[in-house]
Amino acid sequence: DAGVIQSPRHEVTEMGQEVTLRCKPISGHDYLFWYRQTMMRGLELLIYFNNNVPIDDSGMPEDRFSAKMPNASFSTLKIQPSEPRDSAVYFCASSGPGGHEQYFGPGTRLTVT
Amino acid sequence: SQQGEEDPQALSIQEGENATMNCSYKTSINNLQWYRQNSGRGLVHLILIRSNEREKHSGRLRVTLDTSKKSSSLLITASRAADTASYFCATDANYGNKLVFGAGTILRVKS
Numbered sequence: 001d002a003g004v005i006q007s008p009r010h011e012v013t014e015m016g017q018e019v020t021l022r023c024k025p026i027s028g029h030d031y032l033f034w035y036r037q038t039m040m041r042g043l044e045l046l047i048y049f050n051n052n053v054p055i056d057d058s059g060m061p062e063d064r065f066s067a068k069m070p071n072a073s074f075s076t077l078k079i080q081p082s083e084p085r086d087s088a089v090y091f092c093a094s095s096g097p098g099g100h101e102q103y104f105g106p107g108t109r110l111t112v113t
Numbered sequence: 114s115q116q117g118e119e120d121p122q123a124l125s126i127q128e129g130e131n132a133t134m135n136c137s138y139k140t141s142i143n144n145l146q147w148y149r150q151n152s153g154r155g156l157v158h159l160i161l162i163r164s165n166e167r168e169k170h171s172g173r174l175r176v177t178l179d180t181s182k183k184s185s186s187l188l189i190t191a192s193r194a195a196d197t198a199s200y201f202c203a204t205d206a207n208y209g210n211k212l213v214f215g216a217g218t219i220l221r222v223k224s
Contacts, residue, residue, distance in 0.1 A: 004155070031210045043156075043201065043214040056211060091155055095210055100144055102212065104155030 004105035006092050012111045018080040021108045023092030024073055033102060034067055034077050035091040043091075049075065082112045119202060119218040127223050132189045134218040136202030137182075143205050145178055146212065147187050150199045159187075159200075194224040 005024040013019055025032045033048040047057040052069045060067070064083070069075040079086055089109050093102040120135045136145070144163045148156040162169045162178045162185065169176045175188040189196055199219050203212040 033212075042216045045211060045213070048211060050210070093156075100161060100205065100210060101146065101158040102156075102210075103158070106155050 004092055004094055004103055006090075006105035006108050008108060009106060010109050010111075012113065013082055014113055015083055016081045017112075018078065019082045019086075019110060019112075021077040021090050021092075021110070023075045023077070023105060025075070025092070025094030026096070026103055027073065029094035029096045029099075029103070030072070031095040031102075032069060032075050033093040033095075034075070035093065036088045037091060037107075038088045046077070079110075082110075084112045086110060087112050119200070119215045121218060122216070123219040123221070125221045125223065126192055128192060128194055130192055130222075132192050132196070132220055132222070134187045134200050134220070136185045136187070136215055138185075138202070138204045138215075139183065140204075142180075145176075145185050145205075146203045147174075147176060147185075148201045148203060148214075150201065150217070152198070156201065189220075192220075192222045194222050196220060197222045 007022045030051050034046040035043050036046055037043045044059055046059045047067045048055055049069045065079055067077045089107045091104050091107045093104045095102045118137050126132055142164055144161050146161045147159045149159055150156045160171045160174055160176050162176050164180055173190045178185045199217045201214050201217045203214045
């Protein structure tokens with residue numbers, strides 16, 4: 001298996017623009033997680049899905065952030081409008097049925113200028 | 114707020130030495146996990162220890178768990194330069210598959 005796939009790997013955008021991050025989990029995994037990592041705040045869980053259904057979005061910082069999982073093999077995290085403070089590395093991770101270990105993608109480094 | 118807090122924040126050792134990292138957490142757990150993150154990469158799962166276990170081994174890794182003290186330690190024996198990375202503990206906060214990660218320990222192994 002190719003592991004968790006994220007795209008793009010790097011994104012540079014201007015303040016106010018819409019940003020869409022994409023994730024393909026490991027086939028057969030039924031949990032999908034979106035995290036944000038910064039030096040100041042460390043690794044934060046934004047939202048997670050189980051069987052394509054959002055279970056906990058309490059970590060989503062504000063209404064500018066939204067996430068979807070239209071099917072078992074694809075999820076998006078959207079920021080609209082983006083702000084400089086959104087600059088971070090965004091990770092997607094997945095885990096399988098009954099499994100607690102999470103498998104992380106390589107991350108998307110987002111820079112908002 | 115973070116559930117797990119690692120100690121020390123940074124650790125620098127010589128190749129061949131042992132490295133010990135500690136993690137403290139606040140609430141009861143079902144299991145505790147350790148992850149490694151190389152610079153610029155995603156996290157990689159290392160080991161999981163359940164709340165009813167006290168010690169677990171995996172290769173050069175040894176993890177202990179003391180639920181009475183709400184603490185865990187990760188020991189890496191005979192360290193190698195390739196072990197240079199950040200190490201995070203993560204707890205399950207007693208429900209679901211949601212994990213809460215600590216701030217991490219930055220380990221540097223000098224060759």
